[in-house]
Amino acid sequence: MEKDLRSVLKKQILVGDGAMGTFLYQQGFPVGISYEELNITNPSVIADVHRQYYEAGARVIETNTFTATREKLSKFGLESEVEAINRAGVRIAREAVGQDAFVVGAVGSIRGGKKKNVLPSIIEEDFRQQVTALIEEGVDGILLETFFDVEEMMIALKLIRKMSDLPVISQFAVEEAGRTTDGFDMVQAFRMVLDEGADIVGFNCRSGPNRMLRSLESVSELEGTPFSVFPNAGIPDYVDGKYMYAATPEYFADNALKFARLGARIIGGCCGTTPAHISAMSKALSAAEAQSLEAVPQVQPERxxxxxxxNFPKPSPIEITKLEAPSLLEQVKxxxxxxxxxxxxxxxxxxxxxxxxxxxxxxxxxxxxxxxxxxxxxxxxxxxxxxxxxxxxxxxxxxxxxxxxxxxxxxxxxxxxxxxxxxxxxxxxxxxxxxxxxxxxxxxxxxxxxxxxxxxxxxxxxxxxxxxxxxxxxxxxxxxxxxxxxxxxxxxxxxxxxxxxxxxxxxxxxxxxxxxxxxxxxxxxxxxxxxxxxxxxxxxxxxxxxxxxxxxxxxxxxxxxxxxxxxxxxxxxxxxxxxxxxxxxxxxxxxxxxxxxxxxxxxxxxxxxxxxxxxxxxxxxxxxxxxxxxx
The missing domain is CATH 3.20.20.220 (TIM Barrel)
Structure with missing residues (x-):
């Protein structure tokens, strides 16, 4: 099997995996622990999640290392375990899935959308420590995900390009096809990171399929650019002390075809998604590819x-008066x-x-x-x-x-x-x-x-x-x-x-x-x-x-x-x-x-x-x- 991600994406769409953190949460692992620490304390649990996504059809598998940087792990007293956790994350993923899957090292934002929290020099050093472990353990690519500003993405990209020629996927988390937190629209942001060496650009987290379709539409002028999309399973609801996500696998399957028509080459899921969501998308995309995606009706997302x-007319001028009325309680009776x-x-x-x-x-x-x-x-x-x-x-x-x-x-x-x-x-x-x-x-x-x-x-x-x-x-x-x-x-x-x-x-x-x-x-x-x-x-x-x-x-x-x-x-x-x-x-x-x-x-x-x-x-x-x- 060809193991160059760039070459494969020119020929076919790949299905990515789904959520790790929220899936573990649904299985009973509490909020407030380091899910990445499970790489060394309970590796069989992580391996099982990878295996479920692979069996569901995912062929881009993310390592369980999203927050495995010194800054993030220090909250749990694990700052000395950065290398061990990242290396273990790669090994677990590699051993859990087949040879036809690409194992990409997941690297998450350190700032996490906060404007003022960590200096660029500290961010660069933390990324260097994490990415070194991922590369040395043999990942097939690096996935930079849930980044909110261009500056932090560029720090990570420049560093990786000095260290390796591995494929890099750069994904931003944005609201409503908007801008990065440092003020760039998404066309500007994508052009900057592509110029810096990113191979694939896209979106993950923050929104469900509907808004992510609009996000993809907003960058349609970047024709020919390979995109990736990993939407959430809708907006979470807090019910009886637990976060719940409403979007169904069938809904994700329908939208996977729309993502493909808009140029997405890697399609997976983020918060709230499960192996069932990935399986539904994989089947839908496989069926569409069998009859050529050109035959799939194109549905443009609505703005x-x-x-x-x-053409509702403006109301006639109304005399402005102070409010004097009974309460709604009296009125509704x-x-x-x-x-x-x-x-x-x-x-x-x-x-x-x-x-x-x-x-x-x-x-x-x-x-x-x-x-x-x-x-x-x-x-x-x-x-x-x-x-x-x-x-x-x-x-x-x-x-x-x-x-x-x-x-x-x-x-x-x-x-x-x-x-x-x-x-x-x-x-x-x-x-x-x-x-x-x-x-x-x-x-x-x-x-x-x-x-x-x-x-x-x-x-x-x-x-x-x-x-x-x-x-x-x-x-x-x-x-x-x-x-x-x-x-x-x-x-x-x-x-x-x-x-x-x-x-x-x-x-x-x-x-x-x-x-x-x-x-x-x-x-x-x-x-x-x-x-x-x-x-x-x-x-x-x-x-x-x-x-x-x-x-x-x-x-x-x-x-x-x-x-x-x-x-x-x-x-x-x-x-x-x-x-x-x-x-x-x-x-x-x-x-x-x-x-x-x-x-x-x-x-x-x-x-x-x-x-x-x-x-x-x-x-x-x-x-x-x-x-x-x-x-």
């Missing part, structure tokens, strides 16, 4: 983040009540956010709700936007507060500021871990759980600070809690919800629901609770949007019927079907619940305006004539 809100979510912008331009908020006000929404850096992606402060809505536009803001970003001091300070501004409706959420967002080097605080933050907010309503000291006033927060009904055992999820109500939650907001039967089940399992529930409805924008939400976003599950109806739809056709499906779901919601929570996709507020007006139409709101439907 959904750039979706524009059609009297009539159907609509809350609409608008995402704070990721940049400094708030024009579209304000435009959308005014359009929703004109449609008669009862509150506009804003997430708190959802999915751990940095957005404009929802507290600043809440002030603008409340004091400048006369719109009730409902603000999410995540446990992730603020310690006890910051959380109480944050809430005291809301009290001063008269903003009294909040939703307490745990918040997605920072390491899965756009600034993975950031800390996740989690001083409080979602249960504890609910209790602490209600404590402020008693005029008592988090410290137990008396305050000079009592707050009057109306506190909401989140509920995910898209689970296998709904009764168990309701038991968790009951604990939130016991902690003091005044109302509940659910994740989006896409099944009318589930809406009925939610009613039956929660009707004993004495708090209102707002059922989440998120209109779909396209078939690609539907597939992404179902396979990669935690807490969202689409029915087979909805997936089939949205399949292949794009543009106006996709949005029209998304609105139609949402209307059908709303027909069921209003029979059982007064609370409706609409989520705006990609700032397409015209969709949630139409759905808000539809609610007023079917519920025969007395003042509906103020909010006429636009045909």
């Amino acid at each position: 959904t983040e750039k979706f524009e809100a059609g 009297q009539r159907h009540t609509v809350i609409v979510e608008l995402d704070p912008p990721k940049d400094l331009n708030i024009d579209k956010f304000i435009e959308g908020s005014l359009a929703l006000k004109a449609a008669g929404v009862d509150a506009v709700t804003m997430a708190d850096n959802s999915l751990a992606v940095t957005r404009m402060s929802n507290s600043a936007l809440a002030y603008l809505l409340h004091d400048k536009l006369g719109i009730r803001p409902l603000v999410h507060i995540a446990c992730r970003d603020r310690n006890l001091i910051g959380t109480q300070s944050h809430l005291m500021g809301f009290h001063a501004m008269g903003i009294d409706h909040v939703l307490a959420v745990t918040g997605d871990p920072a390491k899965f967002g756009d600034l993975p080097g950031a800390s996740s605080v989690y001083d409080l759980t979602s249960f504890e933050i609910i209790r602490m907010i209600k404590q402020l309503n008693e005029g008592v600070a988090f410290s137990g000291k008396p305050l000079k006033q009592k707050a009057n927060f109306v506190v909401g809690a989140a509920f995910n009904p898209n689970v296998k055992y709904l009764e168990k999820a309701v038991q968790r919800l009951e604990r939130k109500v016991e902690a003091g939650a005044d109302y509940i907001m659910t994740q989006p629901v896409y099944d009318a039967r589930l809406i009925e089940q939610i009613y039956e399992t929660t009707k004993h609770l004495n708090v209102p529930i707002f059922i989440g409805i998120a209109p779909l924008a396209s078939g690609g949007n539907a597939e992404y939400l179902h396979n990669e976003v935690p807490g969202i599950q689409l029915s087979d019927e909805v997936l089939n109806r949205m399949k292949g739809l794009k543009g106006e056709e996709g949005r029209a079907m998304g609105i139609q499906i949402a209307k059908e779901l709303l027909d069921t919601v209003v029979q059982y619940f007064n609370g409706i929570y609409l989520m705006t996709p990609f700032m397409a507020y015209d969709m949630t305006v139409k759905l808000t007006k539809y609610v007023w139409e079917i519920t025969k709101r007395p003042d509906f004539h103020l909010y006429p439907l636009t045909k």
Whole structure:
């Protein structure tokens, strides 16, 4: 067999392996240990993982050495074991797989996305120590993976090219086909590392197949460049104390063909993937190669983040008044009540956010709700936007507060500021871990759980600070809690919800629901609770949007019927079907619940305006004539 990776990739696509760390975690090995130390303490476990991936069809096998540098191992007191761990990693992989597999030495970023942590001279010396051991033990190539900035990648590449002519794969971890943390777009970054001697460039970690397709599309001008892709199995969800990944092997198989059409020559998996994912991709690619990839229909990934809100007209000027309205709790007892979510912008331009908020006000929404850096992606402060809505536009803001970003001091300070501004409706959420967002080097605080933050907010309503000291006033927060009904055992999820109500939650907001039967089940399992529930409805924008939400976003599950109806739809056709499906779901919601929570996709507020007006139409709101439907 030919053992030159460069030559083989000119003739065929190779399947890479999947995750090591998260796979070991799923098998019961705890977070907080060095998985690389297992190379010398429990080599049979590592060998078994390599063997499973090889048997699944992987022919590019990574050594279990991702964090086996002096800097990373020092956290476990293993800095003197760098050479032993790396050499053992190569031997284990080599002995576990067949001669037709390429064993590549895995070298991970030392900085890990943090701007200021390790000097370049220390990085170079640490890489030198690791790479020397890998090369001397006989790897077939070096894989530089999960690098966030060009500077660190260049340090590693320059060093390797002085030491060896082995093939080098250079993979960056980026968000949403964006830029490296030192400011280079991906075309610039790839050109720089290719000029420095990288043989293959690509992406791994940080995102699932959907966004990685967009990442590949963003570098399409580098035609003829061999790419590698190792996506995560979607966005992890934290369920019952464990991280879970939703993307299925079948979903990975479908996307493997799309990766191939976009120029990927090595296709594997990163966090959350298993031998089942690799097997599904290997079979799909083998079948496609048998009939030539040219016969596989090309599906271009959609640039959904750039979706524009059609030709929806700007709302007429509205007189600005201070907000004077009963609380949502009082309102939802009297009539159907609509809350609409608008995402704070990721940049400094708030024009579209304000435009959308005014359009929703004109449609008669009862509150506009804003997430708190959802999915751990940095957005404009929802507290600043809440002030603008409340004091400048006369719109009730409902603000999410995540446990992730603020310690006890910051959380109480944050809430005291809301009290001063008269903003009294909040939703307490745990918040997605920072390491899965756009600034993975950031800390996740989690001083409080979602249960504890609910209790602490209600404590402020008693005029008592988090410290137990008396305050000079009592707050009057109306506190909401989140509920995910898209689970296998709904009764168990309701038991968790009951604990939130016991902690003091005044109302509940659910994740989006896409099944009318589930809406009925939610009613039956929660009707004993004495708090209102707002059922989440998120209109779909396209078939690609539907597939992404179902396979990669935690807490969202689409029915087979909805997936089939949205399949292949794009543009106006996709949005029209998304609105139609949402209307059908709303027909069921209003029979059982007064609370409706609409989520705006990609700032397409015209969709949630139409759905808000539809609610007023079917519920025969007395003042509906103020909010006429636009045909």
